[in-house]
Amino acid sequence: MERIRLLVFNAALGVLDYRKPEGMAVEPGSIVIAPLGPRQIIGIVWEPERLSAKEVPEAKLRAVLEALPVPPLPAPLRRLIEWTADYYCAPMSSVARMALGSSAALRGGGTTTEYRLTGQEPARLTPQRAAALDALQGEQGSIRELAELASVSEGVLRGMVGAGLLEPIVVDCDRPYPPALPDFAEPVLNPGQREAADTFVAAVAAGKFAPFLLDGVTGSGKTETYFEAVAEALRQGRQVLVLLPEIALTENFLRRFESRFGTPPLLWHSSLKASERRRAWRAIVRGEAQVVVGARSALFMPYARLGLIVVDEAHEVSFKQDDGVRYNARDVAVIRARFESVPVILASATPALESLQLAEAGIYTRIELPDRFGGAQLPEIKIVDLRSEAPERGRWLAPRLVEEMKLRLARGEQSLLFLNRRGYAPLTLCRHCGHRFQCPNCTAWLVEHRFSSRLACHHCGHETPFPEACPECGTGDCLVACGPGVERIADEVGELLPDARVAVVTSDTLNSREAVGRFVAQAEEGAIDVIVGTQLVTKGYHFPQLTLVGVVDADLGLEGGDLRAGERTYQQIAQVSGRAGRAEKPGEVLIQTRHPDASVISALASGDRDAFYAAETEARRDAGAPPFGRWAAIIVSSEDQSEAQSAARAIGGTAPNHPDMLVLGPAPAPMALLRGRYRYRLLINARRSAELQRYLQEWLGPLEFPQGVRVAIDIDPYSFV
Numbered sequence: 001m002e003r004i005r006l007l008v009f010n011a012a013l014g015v016l017d018y019r020k021p022e023g024m025a026v027e028p029g030s031i032v033i034a035p036l037g038p039r040q041i042i043g044i045v046w047e048p049e050r051l052s053a054k055e056v057p058e059a060k061l062r063a064v065l066e067a068l069p070v071p072p073l074p075a076p077l078r079r080l081i082e083w084t085a086d087y088y089c090a091p092m093s094s095v096a097r098m099a100l101g102s103s104a105a106l107r108g109g110g111t112t113t114e115y116r117l118t119g120q121e122p123a124r125l126t127p128q129r130a131a132a133l134d135a136l137q138g139e140q141g142s143i144r145e146l147a148e149l150a151s152v153s154e155g156v157l158r159g160m161v162g163a164g165l166l167e168p169i170v171v172d173c174d175r176p177y178p179p180a181l182p183d184f185a186e187p188v189l190n191p192g193q194r195e196a197a198d199t200f201v202a203a204v205a206a207g208k209f210a211p212f213l214l215d216g217v218t219g220s221g222k223t224e225t226y227f228e229a230v231a232e233a234l235r236q237g238r239q240v241l242v243l244l245p246e247i248a249l250t251e252n253f254l255r256r257f258e259s260r261f262g263t264p265p266l267l268w269h270s271s272l273k274a275s276e277r278r279r280a281w282r283a284i285v286r287g288e289a290q291v292v293v294g295a296r297s298a299l300f301m302p303y304a305r306l307g308l309i310v311v312d313e314a315h316e317v318s319f320k321q322d323d324g325v326r327y328n329a330r331d332v333a334v335i336r337a338r339f340e341s342v343p344v345i346l347a348s349a350t351p352a353l354e355s356l357q358l359a360e361a362g363i364y365t366r367i368e369l370p371d372r373f374g375g376a377q378l379p380e381i382k383i384v385d386l387r388s389e390a391p392e393r394g395r396w397l398a399p400r401l402v403e404e405m406k407l408r409l410a411r412g413e414q415s416l417l418f419l420n421r422r423g424y425a426p427l428t429l430c431r432h433c434g435h436r437f438q439c440p441n442c443t444a445w446l447v448e449h450r451f452s453s454r455l456a457c458h459h460c461g462h463e464t465p466f467p468e469a470c471p472e473c474g475t476g477d478c479l480v481a482c483g484p485g486v487e488r489i490a491d492e493v494g495e496l497l498p499d500a501r502v503a504v505v506t507s508d509t510l511n512s513r514e515a516v517g518r519f520v521a522q523a524e525e526g527a528i529d530v531i532v533g534t535q536l537v538t539k540g541y542h543f544p545q546l547t548l549v550g551v552v553d554a555d556l557g558l559e560g561g562d563l564r565a566g567e568r569t570y571q572q573i574a575q576v577s578g579r580a581g582r583a584e585k586p587g588e589v590l591i592q593t594r595h596p597d598a599s600v601i602s603a604l605a606s607g608d609r610d611a612f613y614a615a616e617t618e619a620r621r622d623a624g625a626p627p628f629g630r631w632a633a634i635i636v637s638s639e640d641q642s643e644a645q646s647a648a649r650a651i652g653g654t655a656p657n658h659p660d661m662l663v664l665g666p667a668p669a670p671m672a673l674l675r676g677r678y679r680y681r682l683l684i685n686a687r688r689s690a691e692l693q694r695y696l697q698e699w700l701g702p703l704e705f706p707q708g709v710r711v712a713i714d715i716d717p718y719s720f721v
């Protein structure tokens with residue numbers, strides 16, 4: 001009899017032993033169905049020596065029911081799952097779940113029925129059928145997926161099938177994707193790009209672990225350059241994973257990829273339709289998906305033949321996941337490359353200090369592209385001191401910035417105003433009684449959204465219609481907006497430059513791939529004069545007519561002052577500045593600030609990146625902060641404030657003494673209430689060499705808490721709220 005050990009997807013059950021039935025072929029990594037009481041559960045066969053479980057006597061073992069018809073999860077991925085769980089103090093089952101992605105895919109290939117419009121257009125239609133006909137142009141999917149797309153009931157669609165408006169087609173779940181062709185449209189690289197590309201190509205050909213930091217100024221052609229490494233992987237028949245920080249950037253990427261390789265890459269993201277997920281996952285696990293692009297969730301997919309990993313805009317903080325398994329996809333990507341023995345390229349114009357430090361230490365190979373492609377110059381950066389050049393009363397744009405915008409408008413060029421605040425105003429108050437609108441679930445003000453005339457919380461999604469009167473004192477017409485958001489800046493532009501065509505670009509307006517596509521097309525064909533946007537427009541875009549960037553409030557990111565505030569501000573402003581003057585026409589950047597002497601601002605103005613990073617590095621070294629020391633946060637939360645507080649105190653009270661650890665707190669978190677939960681935080685500062693995870697496990701492992709209390713560990717935290 002053979003005993004097999006399963007990792008199952010329930011943190012409380014964790015690891016269970018079963019019996020392998022006679023004749024069933026399983027090996028480590030195989031995905032199987034096993035009985036649990038009256039239920040059936042999915043498990044992954046694991047090497048028993050790597051995973052401890054409660055020893056169950058042989059006689060009591062139940063037999064596994066079935067091995068699912070998918071290839072076993074490869075060993076490097078299993079090692080990655082173990083590593084991630086250990087490093088981030090997360091349950092292995094939660095990490096492993098990220099590798100599965102689609103439950104339908106586990107059931108094997110075969111065929112399925114999808115539906116599409118037949119093209120018939122009867123003269124008379126019910127309004128619902130007419131709406132469905134509109135919404136489903138060019139779409140194909142199951143009845144359920146189409147019903148969701150068209151916002152009609154499945155009954156309506158079944159009726160349409162009966163009426164011959166929709167037709168069924170049988171599709172093969174595993175139909176192949178069109179091949180990406182490495183030689184489809186090879187670019188002519190300039191000498192610097194060529195040299196970088198050759199290094200990457202050689203590394204892909206060598207098939208060994210090799211981490212690179214591709215450190216190139218904005219517009220230097222980093223994408224073009226790492227595409228050569230992608231091409232080499234394709235030639236070798238290996239798979240490539242490209243991680244992008246957010247889905248809004250992918251539209252641009254897809255188009256460029258298609259013009260280089262003749263077909264779009266495979267896109268993996270959380271809102272794929274179930275049928276697409278299934279097809280994609282199966283193509284990935286069978287080694288057929290050549291290039292997969294995605295945000296964090298693509299990282300744990302079971303690639304069968306990985307040959308290269310690219311992390312683009314690698315400095316982006318959105319690579320850090322802040323719920324569930326709190327991992328940093330940039331860091332885990334490097335670890336995955338190591339387990340897979342493949343090169344990994346971290347590309348950025350403003351690398352994270354941690355990455356620069358690793359390059360400095362010789363652990364990453366640094367590849368520099370110091371010049372913009374095609375002779376374009378980096379923009380000139382000027383400072384607008386808001387203390388001496390104040391905007392008019394009630395306005396936010398200084399006269400000099402407005403003049404420059406008028407000049408661009410007259411010349412048919414584009415301006416981009418950057419303010420990292422969605423909505424119209426971050427705070428609304430009653431002029432009569434002073435009432436402020438606060439989120440009932442969070443320590444946060446409600447943000448006015450004038451387009452949708454609502455007040456919204458940006459943390460929990462709570463929304464109310466904008467009230468006519470103050471709910472506190474009942475006075476009508478007395479609510480005032482305090483401070484600007486992008487919508488308010490757009491209004492101001494409308495008043496100052498009435499002829500300008502203005503586009504507001506935030507996650508509210510660019511909320512689908514279609515919306516992104518429309519925006520990019522309009523911006524490229526010159527149908528937009530002024531773009532007002534949040535961090536969403538700071539990176540990736542290449543608009544040749546864009547020659548002016550205005551940073552509305554450079555001081556905003558420095559408020560709150562967590563340790564990375566300076567670095568983040570530098571990165572954001574350098575990135576958004578990088579959108580200006582990318583083609584023949586030179587660019588100019590105006591930074592509005594009240595602190596022109598702050599080291600970030602002066603470094604930006606003088607273009608002295610090295611000096612800025614050097615000063616930041618020293619500050620981090622002094623503070624024992626990453627990468628010189630390590631941090632971990634413990635976040636204790638409950639819907640009951642006193643319960644959260646006493647649990648946090650209990651944790652604080654049992655902190656073991658350790659010469660390499662400094663425990664701060666517990667203290668109420670800056671977001672003391674978030675999504676209806678009261679929150680307390682402890683921060684641990686550890687020496688680099690210290691065994692932080694073991695310390696945390698020994699400390700927290702034995703503690704028990706009431707049901708309603710959640711204790712989350714955040715290793716290498718980015719968020720301090």
Ligand SMILES: Nc1ncnc2c1ncn2[C@@H]1O[C@H](COP(=O)(O)OP(=O)(O)OP(=O)(O)O)[C@@H](O)[C@H]1O
Binds near residue numbers: 188189224
């Ligand atoms: N060798 C080349 N041949 C033709 N076009 C190129 C080449 N290198 C770069 N370009 C073009 O120059 C522009 C900038 O390149 P790219 O977007 O790759 O730069 P980047 O370094 O990724 O910039 P950013 O960091 O600002 O996003 C793009 O339009 C790109 O197509």
Ligand SMILES: [Zn+2]
Binds near residue numbers: 439461462
């Ligand atoms: Zn809220």
